[in-house]
Amino acid sequence: MSSKIRVIVVDDSALVRSLLSEIINRQADMECVATANDPLVARELIRELDPDVITLDVEMPHMDGIDFLGRLMRLRPTPVVMISTLTERGAEVTLRALELGAVDFVAKPRVGIAGGLQELSHQIVDKIRVAAVAQVRRLPREHPSGPGATSSLAPSTPSPAGLLGRLSTEKIVFIGASTGGTEAIKEILVHLPPDSPAIVITQHMPAGFTTSFAARLNGLCQIRVKEASNGERLLPGHAYIAPGGTQFHVGRSGANYVAVVDDGAPVNRHKPSVEVLFKSGAALVGRNALAIMLTGMGADGAAAMREMKDAGSYNFVQDEASCVVFGMPREAIAHGAADEVLALHAIAPALVARLRSSGDRVHHRI
Incomplete structure (x- = not known):
């Protein structure tokens, strides 16, 4: 055979x-x-x-x-x-x-x-x-596939727990993904309320595709989703996607967090690289960060996610059963970077619950 x-x-x-x-x-x-x-x-x-x-x-x-x-x-x-x-x-x-x-x-x-x-x-x-x-799943028979088909998730999809209420604008959510990640990222973002903290995302994707990816998500979500632009302030209620073919990380400008997009070298063979984004979370955001590692092949971001945890971040990792490819999540778990390992559908509710529970005891930078 x-x-x-x-x-x-x-x-x-x-x-x-x-x-x-x-x-x-x-x-x-x-x-x-x-x-x-x-x-x-x-x-x-x-x-x-x-x-x-x-x-x-x-x-x-x-x-x-x-x-x-x-x-x-x-x-x-x-x-x-x-x-x-x-x-x-x-x-x-x-x-x-x-x-x-x-x-x-x-x-x-x-x-x-x-x-x-x-x-x-x-x-x-x-x-x-x-x-x-990879794990492939049977498509439901009612799922449309024609030229005019749209996502089964409508823009009015409710968040799992309503509005978050008072939150520190210092909070930032970091997301890393590769193979299978476009749908996994969508599954999380469509379930987040409009007053979510700023979200920064690296999905392994070439130049020319992330613009359409961001626009597609923006039409489905309660938050605004866009490609990150160098130097822009990271605002609550917004998700910023690393432009394909660039490196993306979080920087500081005075009291504000800003997007840094540059032509840096590939890291772990990737550009954009999750490692680059997560390292900035460990260095600059610390315990005001929450991180999510989603489906993908390889180990990009696993070591940096552990650095984030050591700096005080609270980290969610997608479980094997719900991953298309259980590479990056497996490596993150092996590095001791995970606080919770959850099925994909459970990550957004857990994130919202974590954010809400920290709303009255936020960590402020000095």
Whole structure:
């Protein structure tokens, strides 16, 4: 029995199918067992070959990738890596694919595809490996997947505990996530009340996608969600997402916390890096910080989360059963960084309860 990861490539471009097949077959631990130029062909191949992972293009004949993905995740949940395009439209569709259950995506260039995909080969095969061990869940039959589909979570989603009441503006919530994180972050933010403290977020995501990610969340949440801008004051009732392809951390300007966005080097191979954001929480925010580690592969942010705990932060970590990939949370737990390990759906209520309980005994900086 082969122990290789068995992959089916679905793309309407013969060039892309050939390139992806070649990249996959160069790896000792995986093989491309079939390719398909449209979802109708792919459907029969998936039934016949039962692959471990599927790579899926978005724009194809007969049925677009989103419709196909929705049907696949309802009827035969399989790990999928989307092959997306670096355009605003590509970003929107990719986020929809992640909502429907795709594990991750690769952003292919609009021009110079042959060279571009070869440059991305390490990223492609790494994401296939992650997808092969990811937990995928069956999509509910009532979940819409068409072009006009919207999230099942409406903007009016109530917070789990109403308004927080009087809170210190010194409080800041730090969130780190990677694979599976876009939906996990949404699950938390839509359940937070409008008077929440400032929230700072690093989600591993390339440039060009975080703008759409922030806009999508902003339309669903009671708080305002935006990409962080260098030097802006971090305000209560706002969530700030690290722009893709940059480093993001918290700084001080007089009495205020501010966003620092710069072109720093990758840390733990990531830019943005959770480690960078969480280290600033340990150094500057201390016991006025709360941190959340969500689903993701690797160990980015685990050591810094322990530094936050040692500095007085209260930390929540997502449990294994609710993670798409239990890498970063596992490492955070192994580093002794967790105060509570919770299922994803329990994190927002626990955060609100923690914030409310500290409302009358806030820690003020001197």
